Each structure stands twice: as C-alpha cells, then as structure tokens.
Amino acid sequence: MLKKQDNLLEKVVSLCKRRGFVFPGSEIYGGLANSYDYGPLGTELLNNISNLWWKKFVQQRLDMVGLRGPIIMNPKVWEASGHVKNFTDPLVECKICHVRLRADKEAELQAHSKTHKDTETAWTEPKNFNTLFETYIGTVEDDKVRAYLRGETAQTMFTDFKLVMESMRKKLPFGIAQIGKAFRNEITTGNFIFRTKEFTIAELEYFVKPGEDDKLFNEWLDYQQDFFVSDLGIKKENIKTVELPKNELAHYSKRTVDTYYKFPFGWDEIAGIANRTDYDLKNHIELSGANLKYKDLDNNDEFIPYVIEPTFGVDRIMLAVLIDAYQESMARSGEDDAVHQTEITLKLSKQLAPIKVAVLPLSKKEELAKPALAILKDLQKNFMCQYDETASIGKRYRRQDEIGTPFCVTFDFDSINDQKVTVRDRDTMDQQRVAIDKLSQHLLEKLETS
Numbered sequence: 001m002l003k004k005q006d007n008l009l010e011k012v013v014s015l016c017k018r019r020g021f022v023f024p025g026s027e028i029y030g031g032l033a034n035s036y037d038y039g040p041l042g043t044e045l046l047n048n049i050s051n052l053w054w055k056k057f058v059q060q061r062l063d064m065v066g067l068r069g070p071i072i073m074n075p076k077v078w079e080a081s082g083h084v085k086n087f088t089d090p091l092v093e094c095k096i097c098h099v100r101l102r103a104d105k106e107a108e109l110q111a112h113s114k115t116h117k118d119t120e121t122a123w124t125e126p127k128n129f130n131t132l133f134e135t136y137i138g139t140v141e142d143d144k145v146r147a148y149l150r151g152e153t154a155q156t157m158f159t160d161f162k163l164v165m166e167s168m169r170k171k172l173p174f175g176i177a178q179i180g181k182a183f184r185n186e187i188t189t190g191n192f193i194f195r196t197k198e199f200t201i202a203e204l205e206y207f208v209k210p211g212e213d214d215k216l217f218n219e220w221l222d223y224q225q226d227f228f229v230s231d232l233g234i235k236k237e238n239i240k241t242v243e244l245p246k247n248e249l250a251h252y253s254k255r256t257v258d259t260y261y262k263f264p265f266g267w268d269e270i271a272g273i274a275n276r277t278d279y280d281l282k283n284h285i286e287l288s289g290a291n292l293k294y295k296d297l298d299n300n301d302e303f304i305p306y307v308i309e310p311t312f313g314v315d316r317i318m319l320a321v322l323i324d325a326y327q328e329s330m331a332r333s334g335e336d337d338a339v340h341q342t343e344i345t346l347k348l349s350k351q352l353a354p355i356k357v358a359v360l361p362l363s364k365k366e367e368l369a370k371p372a373l374a375i376l377k378d379l380q381k382n383f384m385c386q387y388d389e390t391a392s393i394g395k396r397y398r399r400q401d402e403i404g405t406p407f408c409v410t411f412d413f414d415s416i417n418d419q420k421v422t423v424r425d426r427d428t429m430d431q432q433r434v435a436i437d438k439l440s441q442h443l444l445e446k447l448e449t450s
C-alpha cells in the first residue's frame with residue numbers, strides 16, 4: 001500500500017517535469033536542495049490558486065483589504081515579532097553519520113534509523129537552530145546592517161495596521177490580506193515542493209475586539225475549509241483539521257487549528273488558522289513606540305485588537321491539488337491510435353486549469369490551419385490557450401487531458417462549410433458542434449459552471 005502511494009508522488013513529480021509544471025531548481029548546476037522552478041504551466045496554476053484565494057478572501061468581502069509588503073523589512077520588526085529569538089527548529093545530529101534532522105519529525109528520524117540496519121542510532125541532544133534567512137544591507141557584513149528575509153508575510157499587516165485602517169476608513173472587525181514569498185532556512189529535504197526554502201504564503205490578519213476572538217476564529221475556520229472543497233475542488237475525504245495541543249502552539253498563539261491533506265507520504269499541513277491575540281501589536285507598540293491601539297468611537301474605549309490569522313501554504317496547496325486531480329485510466333479515449341496504454345487525466349477544476357482551451361485544426365493544411373489560428377486569436381482575448389497541429393487528433397486530446405485542459409476545439413473540413421467547430425469536454429469526452437461566432441460565449445459559460 002505504502003509503495004503504491006509513494007509511486008503516486010513519483011508519477012506527479014514526473015508529470016510536472018515532463019509537462020512544464022515544476023522543474024528542479026538550478027538543474028544545470030546540479031540543483032539546489034529544496035529549490036524548484038515553476039515552469040509555464042506551474043506558473044499559471046499557482047496564479048490561478050492565488051487569484052481564487054484573493055477573490056474569496058478580499059474581493060468578495062467588505063471587511064477585507066489587500067496589501068503588498070517588502071521581503072526585507074527593518075530588522076527591528078523581527079525582534080518585535082519574536083522571530084529572532086523563537087523562529088527556531090530543534091535539530092538533532094546522528095552521531096554515526098552526522099546527518100542533521102528535525103527533532104520533532106518522528107517519521108524522518110525513524111526513516112533515518114532504518115538506514116543503519118543493525119547499528120543502533122544515537123542522536124545528540126536537540127539544539128535550536130534559527131531558520132530566519134540572514135542577509136546584509138549594503139556591502140559590509142556587519143551586525144549593524146544585518147537584515148532578514150521575511151519569515152512570514154504577516155508582519156507588514158501589523159506594522160501597517162493603523163495606516164491601512166485610517167486610509168481605508170475601516171472599523172473593527174476588519175482584516176488585511178497578503179500573498180507573497182516568505183523564507184525559511186529549511187534543512188529537512190524531500191517531498192518535492194512540500195518543503196522549500198522559499199514559499200508563497202497567502203494569509204490574512206483579521207483584527208477583532210478582544211472577547212470576540214473565539215467566535216470569529218470558528219467563523220474563519222469554516223470559511224477556510226469551504227475554500228478547499230468548494231473553490232479548489234479538493235476531495236472532502238482528503239482534507240482534515242487538526243487542533244494543536246497547547247504545548248505545540250507557536251510562541252504567539254492562543255489557539256491553532258491546522259488543515260491537513262492526505263499526501264501520498266502521509267497526512268500533512270497545507271494551511272492553518274491561529275489566534276495571535278494582541279501579541280504582535282503589543283510588541284510593536286513596545287519596541288517602536290508607535291500608537292497602534294484602536295479607538296472605539298462609540299464609547300472612546302482604547303484597546304489593542306486581537307488577531308485571527310488564517311494562513312495558506314500556496315505551494316503545498318498546489319501539490320495537493322495536483323495529487324488530488326491526478327487520474328490514470330486504460331485507453332479511455334478508444335481505439336483512435338490503436339496503442340492502448342495508460343492515459344493520464346488531470347481533473348483540475350476548470351478555474352484552476354492552467355490552459356482553458358486548446359485549438360486543434362484536424363490537419364496542418366492551410367485551409368484548416370488559417371481559420372483555426374483566427375479562432376485561437378479570438379479565444380486568447382478571454383482564455384489561456386494552446387495551439388497544437390501535430391500528431392493525430394486522439395494523441396492531441398490526450399496531451400491536453402494530461403495537463404487538465406477542460407476544452408479542446410477542433411476545426412475540421414466540415415467547419416469550412418458549416419462554420420461550426422467541435423468542442424470536446426475533458427471529463428465526459430462529449431463532443432458538441434458549436435457555431436464559431438458563438439464559441440467564445442459558449443466557453444465562457446461552460447467555464448463558469450464547475
């Protein structure tokens with residue numbers, strides 16, 4: 001069973017490289033641990049996930065606004081946030097081969113122990129290792145100019161809390177969202193894009209009146225879960241939430257619930273929600289001297305808001321979405337090519353599919369290619385498209401199934417006379433004749449209903 005599941009991850013990794021979703025980072029130089037490049041289709045997929053998130057968490061809510069902060073902030077930010085002190089991983093070292101591993105990753109420790117066969121593994125005592133990435137501003141490496149690549153995106157939302165509130169005339173409760181890169185000097189390797197040194201985080205800080213935090217925490221938890229199932233189309237049975245025990249809470253958290261996905265390598269975290277209380281604003285007030293309190297104009301009460309923080313690992317979600325959508329079948333497209341082999345279909349939701357429509361003239365002949373290219377040009381106004389005129393039509397359909405393209409449009413010899421094209425559906429393989437002048441509208445409607 002375990003072997004079969006490992007195999008699924010390998011299959012997805014292989015598909016990702018072969019079809020331009022994800023490449024190993026800096027591969028021509030032998031790569032770099034925990035580093036990946038997103039190819040043309042991976043870039044589209046990541047953007048589509050981010051855009052769906054933004055739509056649900058910012059665009060569709062009156063109480064939310066967005067923000068885009070820098071990766072390098074004043075290093076004092078990270079002192080106030082506690083990251084300089086507390087953003088650490090407990091590491092242990094194998095006394096035999098000096099491999100360093102996270103002391104809190106039981107499965108990885110056991111896996112390593114197994115490589116020793118007969119000899120008992122001995123680990124050193126855990127030592128804390130700060131995972132903030134350091135850098136230097138200017139040209140001199142000196143403590144005075146030491147800075148950090150941000151360890152989370154949250155801090156801009158705290159430092160700019162008042163600026164956003166006043167410029168946008170917001171009252172509690174309201175939130176600020178951001179999508180961007182965060183960095184972690186990660187030493188554990190493996191599991192593809194699940195664990196990387198730099199990753200895209202989508203998160204929001206929702207400022208609330210103390211006392212209303214528990215109720216709003218639960219509301220955001222439901223909203224967050226809805227995103228996975230209704231918006232991303234992840235199968236419900238592959239998602240679960242895990243309440244973190246008190247002794248495992250991050251240094252700023254009163255309550256944390258993580259969301260896990262059933263990866264081939266086991267259940268693991270793709271998102272979380274934390275009650276950060278007034279921890280961050282309080283520390284920023286103390287260290288900066290700025291007044292980041294909220295004044296309730298109804299009764300002149302002044303207080304430091306509490307913060308509910310739903311957070312999403314976009315790369316991990318992308319991996320979950322790919323695994324969830326991966327399906328194999330035996331020659332489902334029939335005898336077209338006579339070679340019956342395993343066919344891959346990426347059953348991504350239509351909104352996530354990197355390519356929405358492929359335009360395929362039945363042959364390369366100019367009488368078909370020319371009008372097909374004209375159709376392509378028109379469709380490109382609305383959709384990410386591909387154009388493919390090589391190989392048999394069956395083979396071209398399968399190329400599109402493999403990358404999750406919901407619709408293929410075929411221009412054939414009949415099309416010249418009846419001005420209709422064949423629209424083929426990825427999931428049902430149904431083929432429908434649609435008038436060329438109604439094609440764009442037809443596809444827009446089809447793509448809206450998922």
Ligand SMILES: [Zn+2]
Nearest residue numbers: 094096097098
């Ligand atoms: Zn060892």
